[in-house]
Amino acid sequence: MSKKITIEPVTRVEGHGKVTIQLDAAGRVSDSRLHIVEFRGFERFIQGRPYWEAPVLVQRLCGICPVSHHLAAAKALDVIVGAGTGNGLTAVGEKMRRLMHYGQFFQSHVLHFFHLSSPDFLFGFDGDPVTRNIIGVIQHNKELAVQGVMMRKYGQEVIKHTAGKKIHGTGAIPGGINKNLSIAERDELLNGSDPMNADKMVEWSMGALDFFKNYHKTNVQLVDGFASFPSNHLSMVREDGAFDIYHGVLRAVDANGKRILDDMDYQNYDRYIEEEVRNWSYMKFPYLKHLGKEKGWYRVGPLARLNVCSFMPTPLAQKELEEFRAYTHGKPNGMSLHYHWARLIEVLHMAELIRDLLKDPDLQNEDLVVKGEKQQRGVGVIEAPRGTLFHHYEINENDQISLANLIVSTTNNNQPMNTAVNLTAKSFMNGQNEITEGMMNAVEVAIRAYDPCLSCATHALGQMPLELTLVNQNNEIIDRRTK
Amino acid sequence: MKETIRFRIDEHQITAEKGQTVVEAAKANGVYIPTLCNFEGVKPKGCCRMCTIKVNNRFMTACTTPASAGMEVESSTDELNDIRKSIVELLFVTGNHFCPSCEKSGNCELQALAYRFRMMVPRFPYQFPQKGIDASSPRIIKDQNRCILCKRCIKTIKTPDGRDYFAYRNRGTKLEVVLDEKLGNEMPDAVARQAMENCPVGSIIYKEQGFLKPIGKRKFDKKPIGSDIEV
Ligand code: SF4
Numbered sequence: 154m155s156k157k158i159t160i161e162p163v164t165r166v167e168g169h170g171k172v173t174i175q176l177d178a179a180g181r182v183s184d185s186r187l188h189i190v191e192f193r194g195f196e197r198f199i200q201g202r203p204y205w206e207a208p209v210l211v212q213r214l215c216g217i218c219p220v221s222h223h224l225a226a227a228k229a230l231d232v233i234v235g236a237g238t239g240n241g242l243t244a245v246g247e248k249m250r251r252l253m254h255y256g257q258f259f260q261s262h263v264l265h266f267f268h269l270s271s272p273d274f275l276f277g278f279d280g281d282p283v284t285r286n287i288i289g290v291i292q293h294n295k296e297l298a299v300q301g302v303m304m305r306k307y308g309q310e311v312i313k314h315t316a317g318k319k320i321h322g323t324g325a326i327p328g329g330i331n332k333n334l335s336i337a338e339r340d341e342l343l344n345g346s347d348p349m350n351a352d353k354m355v356e357w358s359m360g361a362l363d364f365f366k367n368y369h370k371t372n373v374q375l376v377d378g379f380a381s382f383p384s385n386h387l388s389m390v391r392e393d394g395a396f397d398i399y400h401g402v403l404r405a406v407d408a409n410g411k412r413i414l415d416d417m418d419y420q421n422y423d424r425y426i427e428e429e430v431r432n433w434s435y436m437k438f439p440y441l442k443h444l445g446k447e448k449g450w451y452r453v454g455p456l457a458r459l460n461v462c463s464f465m466p467t468p469l470a471q472k473e474l475e476e477f478r479a480y481t482h483g484k485p486n487g488m489s490l491h492y493h494w495a496r497l498i499e500v501l502h503m504a505e506l507i508r509d510l511l512k513d514p515d516l517q518n519e520d521l522v523v524k525g526e527k528q529q530r531g532v533g534v535i536e537a538p539r540g541t542l543f544h545h546y547e548i549n550e551n552d553q554i555s556l557a558n559l560i561v562s563t564t565n566n567n568q569p570m571n572t573a574v575n576l577t578a579k580s581f582m583n584g585q586n587e588i589t590e591g592m593m594n595a596v597e598v599a600i601r602a603y604d605p606c607l608s609c610a611t612h613a614l615g616q617m618p619l620e621l622t623l624v625n626q627n628n629e630i631i632d633r634r635t636k
Numbered sequence: 637m638k639e640t641i642r643f644r645i646d647e648h649q650i651t652a653e654k655g656q657t658v659v660e661a662a663k664a665n666g667v668y669i670p671t672l673c674n675f676e677g678v679k680p681k682g683c684c685r686m687c688t689i690k691v692n693n694r695f696m697t698a699c700t701t702p703a704s705a706g707m708e709v710e711s712s713t714d715e716l717n718d719i720r721k722s723i724v725e726l727l728f729v730t731g732n733h734f735c736p737s738c739e740k741s742g743n744c745e746l747q748a749l750a751y752r753f754r755m756m757v758p759r760f761p762y763q764f765p766q767k768g769i770d771a772s773s774p775r776i777i778k779d780q781n782r783c784i785l786c787k788r789c790i791k792t793i794k795t796p797d798g799r800d801y802f803a804y805r806n807r808g809t810k811l812e813v814v815l816d817e818k819l820g821n822e823m824p825d826a827v828a829r830q831a832m833e834n835c836p837v838g839s840i841i842y843k844e845q846g847f848l849k850p851i852g853k854r855k856f857d858k859k860p861i862g863s864d865i866e867v
């Protein structure tokens with residue numbers, strides 16, 4: 154008799170996920186599916202609204218990285234108001250947005266690693282759920298937990314001073330920004346009393362990276378072997394190939410590092426990327442058109458970015474990137490848990506970028522907004538913490554949005570997450586008749602390496618509960634576990 | 637010289653000029669009586685009932701009631717504040733107010749009153765009415781979802797020869813404030829800005845430049861509505 158397992162809800166992931174695992178007669182995993190069971194339809198209900206509302210409206214997709222949506226929408230609208238395709242803003246306009254984005258990356262990554270993922274490393278995947286959470290981390294390793302909390306707070310302060318508010322601000326407007334950074338705000342972020350200053354954040358970022366690297370050393374098999382698989386990788390990079398999360402061109406490499414998308418202008422993203430709809434999921438499956446559905450899917454996010462970029466333009470992060478690359482002998486890294494490694498290198502890079510950018514006097518300039526000849530269509534792309542994020546808007550002659558298309562990071566990672574869940578199911582569940590806590594969490598760990606917030610992928614808000622169902626070859630449910 | 641009269645609002649001794657309304661006299665004496673449809677320079681009409689007070693145990697609207705000597709006015713009592721709060725709640729449930737993405741947020745009088753009265757969830761069920769937006773004018777958007785029918789735009793936004801840009805249309809629950817199509821098309825820039833300014837909510841929106849004021853610098857970010865009047 155074959156069996157099917159469904160895991161739902163996935164805790165510590167925003168949104169609602171359901172995993173179904175199909176077993177064959179011999180008890181082997183024959184198939185698995187990660188379903189996202191909510192749908193929110195932002196693309197639909199933004200239609201008819203005045204275009205300048207979009208950056209403030211669509212950021213409500215997410216409570217973890219609203220700034221990414223805010224900025225991707227603003228970038229798309231820059232094009233619409235004739236302010237260029239990403240580099241036409243004034244210096245203060247672009248730099249304030251960059252600072253906002255760096256702050257958001259920093260806080261979101263810290264949340265992802267410290268609050269959501271570190272419990273798995275400290276207590277093991279099958280650790281007691283009562284302690285396997287941030288409270289458990291505080292009890293077990295207070296210093297680490299405190300650093301996580303303070304680093305997140307620092308990132309949020311950066312957001313507050315650039316967007317006006319820690320969550321769901323209004324800073325970016327079509328063609329620029331609505332405030333600059335006052336000297337007092339700058340000094341607070343740059344030289345705030347210990348530990349809330351830029352230098353401390355760099356120091357602590359190095360510490361977090363060491364924590365992961367030490368864990369890696371003593372758990373090589375797990376970290377390297379868990380849900381490891383080759384894939385293509387896609388990311389935006391600066392025109393010279395540098396790592397850049399705010400603006401650039403689209404680049405993709407295959408599992409051997411060969412360029413399969415060569416620095417394309419994202420205004421034409423729909424020439425290169427197509428989305429497949431599968432009848433069992435609200436979340437679409439994007440792929441590179443020229444390679445087709447089977448071969449064209451790709452990973453996005455920290456791992457992909459580090460595999461794709463040519464270099465990282467700050468010294469400490471560049472050094473870490475070299476070490477990271479050396480580990481796979483320069484080949485793209487396909488190990489799912491190495492997402493965390495890559496994520497922490499990005500945290501360090503953000504800390505360096507914030508520290509350096511704060512010293513830039515352009516942030517105090519007054520020329521906040523530019524406008525040019527109005528266009529009817531605009532695309533904004535940004536690297537969100539969890540990967541490449543596309544916002545595409547079209548407007549009618551009355552300045553109302555007539556079309557919106559969003560491809561969010563989680564959607565871009567849909568196929569990789571499904572593959573990771575499948576591999577995890579295969580290695581953890583073969584021959585099992587029932588679903589254990591450890592199995593449940595292994596599947597969650599796989600999802601969480603990519604994304605703590607499935608919600609935004611289907612544009613739904615909320616907690617991500619997980620249900621795991623085990624189904625036999627006759628599609629009969631033989632076990633179900635939820636949390 | 638105008639005749640001076642004295643009366644009381646709650647515990648405050650008020651000195652007023654004869655002919656002033658209770659709202660005006662209160663304001664001049666540093667006492668805030670919440671208003672919404674009332675607008676300086678326009679004859680008060682008492683249509684929103686926000687300024688409801690009690691005189692001799694009778695409900696009156698403070699914007700239309702002339703101050704008179706020896707009057708005993710109840711204003712900031714639990715009963716009256718709850719009535720005002722319920723009016724705010726009714727306005728919320730009969731429109732579609734999604735403050736998070738509304739550019740009037742922080743500058744909106746309705747929202748500010750909701751904060752002042754600590755409205756959390758309205759006690760009435762949301763109606764989610766089907767309302768549209770008229771974006772045909774090159775200068776402004778008239779968003780019916782947020783209109784509270786206060787008539788401020790009808791009374792204050794006119795052409796130099798006195799023609800109305802805005803007018804009431806329909807009756808009862810279908811009542812709405814509409815923009816004259818022809819005048820709307822020719823609306824000068826300054827008039828459009830003034831129309832947005834005079835609208836207490838986000839129903840009249842000047843086109844193509846939202847969210848210019850950063851959070852922290854908006855009208856009601858730091859202090860609740862009315863605190864500029866209160867001493
Ligand atoms: S008009 Fe005022 S109350 Fe209505 S949505 Fe806008 S801010 Fe909120």
